[in-house]
Amino acid sequence: MSQLVPLRGRDTRSQAFFRFRHVGEKVVITNMEGQFLLLSRPEFDLYATGKVEAGSALHGLLSERNFLRSDGQGAGDAARTADTVSRLQSRKRFLHQGPNLHIVVVTLRCNETCVYCHASRANMDATHTDLTPALAEQTVDKILQSTSPDVTIEFQGGEPLVNFPVVKHIIEYALEKNRTVGKKLEFTMVSNLSLMDEEKLAYLLQHKVQICTSIDGPEHIHDKQRRLPGLSAHRAATTWIKRINDAYREMGLDDTLYHVEALLTTTAETLPNWKAVVDTYVDLGCRALFLRPVDPFGFADKTGHRVEYPRMQYLEFYRQAVDYMLELNRQGIQILERFAAIFLTKILGGEDPNFLDIRNPCGAGIGQIAYNYDGKIFTCDEGRMLHEMGDSTFLIGEVGNTSYRDLMGHETVRALTIASNLDAQPDCVNCAYNPYCGVCPVHNHKTQGSIFGRMRESSLCAVHKGIQDYLFGKLGEGDPHVLETFRRWTTVRDRSHFVQACST
Amino acid sequence: MTVLRFHRSLYLGTAVDEAVKGFATFAEFELSEEPEHWVVKLTHADVDRERRVAGELGNWALGLSVQKGGAGSEAKARA
Numbered sequence: 001m002s003q004l005v006p007l008r009g010r011d012t013r014s015q016a017f018f019r020f021r022h023v024g025e026k027v028v029i030t031n032m033e034g035q036f037l038l039l040s041r042p043e044f045d046l047y048a049t050g051k052v053e054a055g056s057a058l059h060g061l062l063s064e065r066n067f068l069r070s071d072g073q074g075a076g077d078a079a080r081t082a083d084t085v086s087r088l089q090s091r092k093r094f095l096h097q098g099p100n101l102h103i104v105v106v107t108l109r110c111n112e113t114c115v116y117c118h119a120s121r122a123n124m125d126a127t128h129t130d131l132t133p134a135l136a137e138q139t140v141d142k143i144l145q146s147t148s149p150d151v152t153i154e155f156q157g158g159e160p161l162v163n164f165p166v167v168k169h170i171i172e173y174a175l176e177k178n179r180t181v182g183k184k185l186e187f188t189m190v191s192n193l194s195l196m197d198e199e200k201l202a203y204l205l206q207h208k209v210q211i212c213t214s215i216d217g218p219e220h221i222h223d224k225q226r227r228l229p230g231l232s233a234h235r236a237a238t239t240w241i242k243r244i245n246d247a248y249r250e251m252g253l254d255d256t257l258y259h260v261e262a263l264l265t266t267t268a269e270t271l272p273n274w275k276a277v278v279d280t281y282v283d284l285g286c287r288a289l290f291l292r293p294v295d296p297f298g299f300a301d302k303t304g305h306r307v308e309y310p311r312m313q314y315l316e317f318y319r320q321a322v323d324y325m326l327e328l329n330r331q332g333i334q335i336l337e338r339f340a341a342i343f344l345t346k347i348l349g350g351e352d353p354n355f356l357d358i359r360n361p362c363g364a365g366i367g368q369i370a371y372n373y374d375g376k377i378f379t380c381d382e383g384r385m386l387h388e389m390g391d392s393t394f395l396i397g398e399v400g401n402t403s404y405r406d407l408m409g410h411e412t413v414r415a416l417t418i419a420s421n422l423d424a425q426p427d428c429v430n431c432a433y434n435p436y437c438g439v440c441p442v443h444n445h446k447t448q449g450s451i452f453g454r455m456r457e458s459s460l461c462a463v464h465k466g467i468q469d470y471l472f473g474k475l476g477e478g479d480p481h482v483l484e485t486f487r488r489w490t491t492v493r494d495r496s497h498f499v500q501a502c503s504t
Numbered sequence: 505m506t507v508l509r510f511h512r513s514l515y516l517g518t519a520v521d522e523a524v525k526g527f528a529t530f531a532e533f534e535l536s537e538e539p540e541h542w543v544v545k546l547t548h549a550d551v552d553r554e555r556r557v558a559g560e561l562g563n564w565a566l567g568l569s570v571q572k573g574g575a576g577s578e579a580k581a582r583a
Contacts, residue, residue: 392540393511393513393514393540409558409559409562411508411509411510411511411514411515411562411565411566412511412514414562414563414566415511415514415515415566415569418566418570445513450574450575451514451574452570452574
């Protein structure tokens with residue numbers, strides 16, 4: 001016994017668990033709870049080798065953010081542990097809730113033909129792809145069984161306005177059923193707006209349906225990518241965006257919060273036009289722009305040679321566009337980039353905005369469910385898109401035959417949850433951006449033949465990493481205007497107008 | 505009776521077989537194949553127990569599939 005080396009007290013200069021990544025001249029370190037620090041290279045060397053002097057400014061900073069081991073004897077240790085647990089719980093609050101986003105494809109028919117159509121639209125005479133009222137009711141019954149207290153029903157297509165009677169039926173049936181169920185219920189419609197008219201708009205406004213559309217930049221690009229026979233798809237969409245935004249103002253709603261949300265799909269044609277894209281959105285009065293890369297689903301699989309591009313080019317486009325948006329913000333024009341806002345909310349805000357495609361684990365099955373026009377149920381919208389391409393891997397049931405319990409415990413849902421758990425995913429487990437990131441197993445399956453994927457070769461990982469490199473680079477530069485804008489982008493304001501009353 | 509459908513592009517057939525063998529003493533099992541799925545039917549007189557065995561069997565089959573290199577490895581081995 002006398003030969004045993006005496007136990008030493010724990011060295012509080014040594015590192016607690018951390019991950020790191022070089023970003024420009026700095027090194028970003030993150031920990032499990034999602035705290036971060038940007039260190040200079042010499043500071044990082046001191047930290048990595050356990051040579052940070054106790055009492056130094058760096059020691060204080062590292063200790064404050066939980067990057068140093070505690071000696072386990074301090075008076076504040078228990079409180080610190082409780083804080084850490086609380087921060088982790090806050091980031092993962094979406095777990096144990098159940099699916100909140102329910103995508104209902106009311107028809108595959110669409111009057112526009114998009115070069116990249118992810119939904120694999122059908123011609124206008126394909127009425128067999130319309131959801132029937134009876135199946136719509138069964139779908140709503142299934143949706144309201146969700147264990148999530150918040151339920152959003154999102155109408156998609158095809159073009160949902162093509163089957164507007166069923167959209168109305170779903171809204172009225174869901175409102176009626178929800179009187180007893182009591183969910184915090186919202187409706188959203190994704191539409192190209194070209195079939196909108198005053199009567200439909202009045203109904204949608206009266207029933208508080210949030211409206212989203214697509215704007216692929218300036219008119220010449222939008223109309224080239226989204227063909228509307230005999231008309232300009234861009235003019236049709238922008239006319240109604242302005243009309244709807246005016247209607248919100250007339251209703252007394254705050255126009256900084258209530259406006260049509262527009263989404264961009266970035267194709268090869270878009271890349272050199274980053275400034276024109278941003279200007280188009282600003283001119284339309286949009287407060288947000290989502291610079292989404294094209295996905296490999298639907299028609300984009302076949303037109304890839306025309307619409308695709310190396311992701312390095314996309315990231316250059318992204319940096320130029322967001323730099324320009326930051327400059328506009330400096331001039332007092334408020335416009336935010338949605339990818340940046342999602343990541344920054346996690347990085348700076350310590351909260352997870354529950355964006356289902358970028359969370360850990362992803363939302364497939366446990367955060368969202370997609371219901372097809374024929375009653376088939378899929379783990380997510382991407383899974384449903386693959387089904388239309390002939391791959392039914394992510395089909396998990398049918399509205400009339402599969403119980404909610406069987407959907408949630410489905411073997412495919414389990415597999416996707418495991419595959420999108422970044423804490424067990426090679427590369428992701430060691431990545432500094434682990435606390436803020438998310439993978440899409442359906443994208444992995446489509447592009448790499450495995451739901452687990454290989455992140456080093458993943459185009460999605462390249463985009464997520466590249467965007468976060470850009471954001472941390474900006475944070476490292478420390479420009480007060482940029483930091484103030486980033487802080488503003490993390491502010492999530494409830495759009496309570498869109499929440500339906502659950503009793504009459 | 506509980507029916508589990510393991511998609512062939514997500515689960516290894518050998519992993520499903522091995523999982524069923526591992527759980528053979530806990531319920532009655534019947535294995536079959538569909539074009540896209542390995543199908544396992546299991547029965548136990550106690551419904552709660554049947555549900556629990558089904559859940560654990562699913563986890564075990566998934567774990568084994570991952571451990572063995574994923575469903576893609578079976579296709580590669582056949583090629």
